[in-house]
Amino acid sequence: MSELNAKIPVGPLAEKWTTYKNSINLISPANKRSLDVIVVGTGLAGGSAAATLAELGYNVKAFCFQDSPRRAHSVAAQGGINAAKNYTGDGDSVYRLFYDTIKGGDYRSREANVYRLAEVSSNIIDQCVAQGVPFAREYGGLLANRSFGGVQVSRTFYAKGQTGQQLLLGVYSALNRQIARGKIEMFNRHEMLDVVLLGDKARGIISRNLVSGAIDRHSAHAVVIASGGYGNLFYLSTYAMGCNASAAWKAHKRGAFLANPCFNQIHPTAIPVGGPNQSKLTLMSESLRNDGRIWVPKDQEDAKALREGVKQPNDIADADRDYYLERQYPAFGNLVPRDVASRAAKERCDAGYGVNVTGQAVFLDFHSAIYRFGKEQARIKGLDTDDDRLITRLGEEVIKGKYGNLFQMYQKIIDQDPYKTPMMIYPTTHYTMGGLWVDYNLMTTVPGLFAIGEANFSDHGANRLGASALMQGLADGYFILPYTIGDYLSQDIGTGKIPTTTIEFEEAELQVTERIHRLINNKGSHPVDYFHKKLGTIMWQYCGINRNKKGLETAMEEIKSVRLAFWENAIVPGTAEEFNEELAKAGRLADFLELAELYAKDALFREESCGAHMREEFRTTDGEALRNDTDFAHVAAWEYKGEPRNALLHKEKLVYENIEVKQRSYR
Amino acid sequence: MKLTLKIWRQKSPEHKGKLIEYRINDVNPNDSFLEMLDTLNYDLILKGENPVSFDHDCREGICGMCSLFINGRPHGPDRGIATCQLHMRRFNYGDTIYIEPFRAKAFPVIKDLVVDRSAFDRIQQAGGYISVNTSGNPQDANTLPIEKSVSDNAFDAATCIGCGACVATCKNASAMLFVAAKVSQFALLPQGKIEAGERVAHMVKQMDAEGFGNCTNTGACEVECPKEISLENIARMNREYLKASLSR
16 A cells, blocks of 8 residues: 555645646647647547647547537536636635535545636636537626535526536537647547556557447557546446446556545436336436425325325425425525435435335425515516416426426426426436546546546545536646646657557557457347346445445445356347447446446445445434544545455545535534 | 337448338336337347347437437427437337438438438538637636527527437438527627628538538428427528628
């Protein structure tokens, strides 16, 4: 075990980034033209990085598995993006955003990185507006804000429930501008299957063309992993079907440490599981908790009647409803952070108060908001403020304006009208705070291999606050990596083109091809999904909202046995030389089955509770997460040693000089 | 629920395709359309057959990856949704469902129901952006107030998911609604006005080069668009195009 050096610049917190930028090496425009960078993934982080690097003059090759970079799963982010603009004048500042993020992450993130994130946040909004991103506006023409969980200010910018889409299309347009200039070579429907090291430096990747099956070598002076998170370990999640951890896992196997893999965000408000063939879960944005109130019946008999369909939600009188978040957390109410809200929902359902046929759901009710908005509108418009039907209609119009697309999505999936009947929601896997360990430069433990966006372990500690993922992705890609990678590349101005004919490329390609052939020639008896569902069940049962020692040990064994069964018994139809989705799925699952075991091991080793990592053995008397700052105020960074369970632990000590570390309270 | 599926199978762009019939039982009405296909594929794999290839990713109607021409309509019978949001409760016991790829000269079939929509990317590359540097230092966002109604209209145009339903449903395989949505978003906003003329000229030129047909105002695109993008955008694009042609 060793102490990791995060290379945090010296000096006062608020000046670190400026000092750093003033002291790094720069590269002349002519020299940038002779430097190549590979970016894997084209979501908010990868896309913005590729566009900015190309604009600076580097030669960029960008890869995505989708048929267009516009489809990366950042597109599905709904609620918004945080920025410390303080446009609402409610007391926000860079320090507050920094403070909220550290506290929200339960004091398990790195001060210097989080401060830098808060510092550049304002610039993101300016940048996006300049690109033509149509954020929501007030009638006066200025930008609108709303509030998100875990904070007491309104600093979230949004575009209805489609903020991720609008930001990604902004990134996509910046990418397109550089593709048109010939500065980015874009590889759609490609995936990275290995990273190639020459000496100790990352110098290229092996890719597979998902249409033709062709395996290709690509060299560069630096490689950037921006391939997102690994929440699809759970099979059911809010991730897109294709989201995978293969690029990050391959990087790990080549020497990049994986940090805090057990820090996984379970989002409190997704549409609950409907049936055995369910393939994914759909999020209902956290922004809904601005106006929706979460409740279950006070009486278990009512809950039973609701499950059996004998009663309908509107049959339960207001006095018989338990608005449990408002009851338990009066200061933050329905806007507690995600980890807290998820645990509370599970606790109520486990105690027998859950609704839906399965008992695994709680209500998110807009009735009061509709009434409140309706009354306000009637007053503004000079209409009858005692006409309940009119008020309801006016209120529904307001809600539709704010969340229309989310309500439509809900209605299509559940076949109920959420304007009239409360939504049913339940927690599900949504985002992974863990990821590749990076230093202040966003570089992994492999020189020349960078990780940005959700793919790194980054800034969110043990729990990410809402609307901070978009912020981090764009901050990394537009504003941070372009500086830090330049400092690294300055040593390569005389290196020249990296050849792909070396033995290292040859060996990596051979390994990739061999694994594909092993998968395709496996004449097993179960399709890939069979094993993926098994993995998902284990993860949800033992590694989800609550964990304990015995369960995690069981998980490690069971994951290993599913992995062995997969390699023995999976069927992959078709050939390797064609469009073959099952083959791509098989490769991704093979990597998940390794990563999952390390996830469980990490959760087992972290003998404390913090943020989303809730060990049943370590709880306060109120049932909240009980941290152990003496032994676990560190980042757990794992080094690959052959088998996932043999991974070697390295620690990065977390030092808080600018913030008082205390027990998180939202009560 | 018992159903008969007639699905377009085509091994590769070079091979000839044809409709193949599959009979399926026990379909759960609450499953999504794509989950129904997942189940079919699972069974095909167990039988040693090749599963049906189809594009999909987010499965929540926003990425635009899923396509499918279902009973003669892109994204199936419902309005305002993508195929991934279509549920089997929309069909009846015993129905026969025809499932085909989005067809257009500019969208060649890759395999089965998967088509190549990279023509859309190339149109966007021709000018679907505002030329600002991402590493630059733009002015504070609120120094440029934009009338809410203008911003809302730009947003409505910007919600296009680039799925290609407009092209698939159009008898001319025209991409006018897709192109008009992007042209409109930027033409409406003050930031985008500066390059509006160049943009529309280049995008339309690329659209024609890709082999998309012309618009004859049937309005089918607006009906089938999963994001219900308005035909008004096409009118706006035509105005922008005319303006650009006169001033060039």
